[in-house]
Amino acid sequence: MEKNYSDKAYRWNRENYSSKRRFIDIWSFVLTLMFKIWRYNKAWSYPGGVTEAKQAARRKAQAIWIRNTLLDLGPTFIKVGQLFSTRADIFPSEYVEELSKLQDRVPAFSYEQVEAIIEQELGKKVPELFQSFEPVPLAAASLGQVHKAVLYSGEAVVVKVQRPGLKKLFEIDLQILKGIARYFQNHPKWGRGRDWIGIYEECCRILWEEIDYLNEGRNADAFRRNFRAYSWVKVPKVYWRYASSRVLTLEYVPGIKISQYDALEAAGIDRKAIARYGAQAYLHQLLNNGFFHADPHPGNLAVSADGALIFYDFGMMGKIKSNVREGLMETLFGIAQKNGDRVVQSLIDLGAIAPVDDMGPVRRSVQYMLDNFMDKPFENQSVAAISDDLYEIAYDQPFRFPATFTFVMRAFSTLEGVGKGLDPEFNFMEVAKPYAMELMSNQNGLEGNSFLNELSRQAVQVSSTALGLPRRLEDTLEKLERGDIRLRVRSVETERLLRRQSNIQLGTSYALMISGFTLSATILLVNHYVWLAVLAGLIAAGISVILIRLLLRLDRYDRMY
Numbered sequence: 001m002e003k004n005y006s007d008k009a010y011r012w013n014r015e016n017y018s019s020k021r022r023f024i025d026i027w028s029f030v031l032t033l034m035f036k037i038w039r040y041n042k043a044w045s046y047p048g049g050v051t052e053a054k055q056a057a058r059r060k061a062q063a064i065w066i067r068n069t070l071l072d073l074g075p076t077f078i079k080v081g082q083l084f085s086t087r088a089d090i091f092p093s094e095y096v097e098e099l100s101k102l103q104d105r106v107p108a109f110s111y112e113q114v115e116a117i118i119e120q121e122l123g124k125k126v127p128e129l130f131q132s133f134e135p136v137p138l139a140a141a142s143l144g145q146v147h148k149a150v151l152y153s154g155e156a157v158v159v160k161v162q163r164p165g166l167k168k169l170f171e172i173d174l175q176i177l178k179g180i181a182r183y184f185q186n187h188p189k190w191g192r193g194r195d196w197i198g199i200y201e202e203c204c205r206i207l208w209e210e211i212d213y214l215n216e217g218r219n220a221d222a223f224r225r226n227f228r229a230y231s232w233v234k235v236p237k238v239y240w241r242y243a244s245s246r247v248l249t250l251e252y253v254p255g256i257k258i259s260q261y262d263a264l265e266a267a268g269i270d271r272k273a274i275a276r277y278g279a280q281a282y283l284h285q286l287l288n289n290g291f292f293h294a295d296p297h298p299g300n301l302a303v304s305a306d307g308a309l310i311f312y313d314f315g316m317m318g319k320i321k322s323n324v325r326e327g328l329m330e331t332l333f334g335i336a337q338k339n340g341d342r343v344v345q346s347l348i349d350l351g352a353i354a355p356v357d358d359m360g361p362v363r364r365s366v367q368y369m370l371d372n373f374m375d376k377p378f379e380n381q382s383v384a385a386i387s388d389d390l391y392e393i394a395y396d397q398p399f400r401f402p403a404t405f406t407f408v409m410r411a412f413s414t415l416e417g418v419g420k421g422l423d424p425e426f427n428f429m430e431v432a433k434p435y436a437m438e439l440m441s442n443q444n445g446l447e448g449n450s451f452l453n454e455l456s457r458q459a460v461q462v463s464s465t466a467l468g469l470p471r472r473l474e475d476t477l478e479k480l481e482r483g484d485i486r487l488r489v490r491s492v493e494t495e496r497l498l499r500r501q502s503n504i505q506l507g508t509s510y511a512l513m514i515s516g517f518t519l520s521a522t523i524l525l526v527n528h529y530v531w532l533a534v535l536a537g538l539i540a541a542g543i544s545v546i547l548i549r550l551l552l553r554l555d556r557y558d559r560m561y
């Protein structure tokens, strides 16, 4: 097992940690990171020449360094890192992979501190509030820790207590991060096409929401209400009399974590059913409620002894606008018709992509995807592959996915990962199909029929390549008309002439430099500056050698053709 960092004396955890020191620590991280990225593109920094493998190794090393430094920088940065671990549209895949491994391994705080916070927040001492209270936390995370306790009414509960000094640390850190976001926004290279200030504001909103435990309590209540009709989903009850913005008391609902496959097996739980429940629960949240758990890492999902799915931690929830159902249907129709325009427009309407002046490149990328992945049966598409494709398009494009969309994507791919771990044959798309069908049958009949007709039309087309050929021709002609096909013409002859021309120009510059230096050498020699004259002479000789080699190359090149 990896060493647990919890004994480490972190600077941010000290009482007398000054904001100036914090400023230096954070900016040194940012500047070192910028230096590392700058050096990454320099061929000379790779001994023995640059190769793709060496660059990939360098990216990996950088990502590990980032993860460790974020851990050292403490709660705010661990959370920001976890948020960024969903942004495959902004960062290279190696970074995203390492960031998603970012786990809270921070020192637990003492029981004395827990007692003091509870008394301060709830106005009574621990023994007055609880029949018993376990001093050793059940779980400790960057923002708080969870203790088991029993109320005087006999109910078993867990008490979530927020880390002391967290608000102050957030205030200092977010102020510094604001400066960093501004710096990047104004940066000529990094600021272009990226909304750093927007991302910063989104992070702020999410972080402040996460440290308000009253908000978390309200979310848990809303979530429980949404799943009232589902007996296979459990959401801990909130004990509002024992709640404040920094202390939250919840019903104790023990379970086996969803990723502990062997333990689930040993407890006789139907793993296949759990995989399906996970997917269904998310589809219900997204398509029916528009209110979803945005942090579905396997630690926040467990299975009770009777095989129900337990959700923990409602600090980070996503909301989707009410028109999303129609929007999603529109996207589905667009995909079925392979209509890039329709898909892009629906994604804009959904707020999934931000509109820019020239949507041409985006539309072309989407069209490319539609043409390439729709020819395979839908079930074989893994969510991860589709979202990878989408991110591939988004990366380096002048638009960004808003956080909600990346959260949905992450939720889906996490679920797919866990689902596959639980049941190797699990397929998210298969679970999603009946939901999509149900939604479609609720739409007006005409659209639904045209969707099904379109699907059958595609099925016939892809079943025979011979039959598909005219369609391809037709598609290509259409694309030509719309200017969606770019032609690249290479002419060896022109290229050769152009190269010759530029070499001749280079030769002329060398000749000029040689005469300049020779003249300087002569003047210096006449004036008895012997050493300077020798230096100028040597430079002239050096350039002459380069010129001769260039002329020889030109000659050889001419003879080759």
Ligand SMILES: Nc1ncnc2c1ncn2[C@@H]1O[C@H](COP(=O)(O)OP(=O)(O)OP(=O)(O)O)[C@@H](O)[C@H]1O
Binding pocket: 104, 138, 139, 140, 141, 142, 143, 144, 145, 146, 158, 160, 236, 250, 251, 252, 253, 254, 255, 299, 300, 312, 313, 314, 315
């Ligand atoms: N109601 C509960 N009943 C039983 N165990 C619980 C309950 N709530 C939380 N836990 C346990 O405590 C762990 C941490 O809880 P939670 O995720 O709510 O804390 P957190 O501080 O928000 O953590 P993180 O920031 O890592 O998500 C859970 O993974 C779970 O094991």
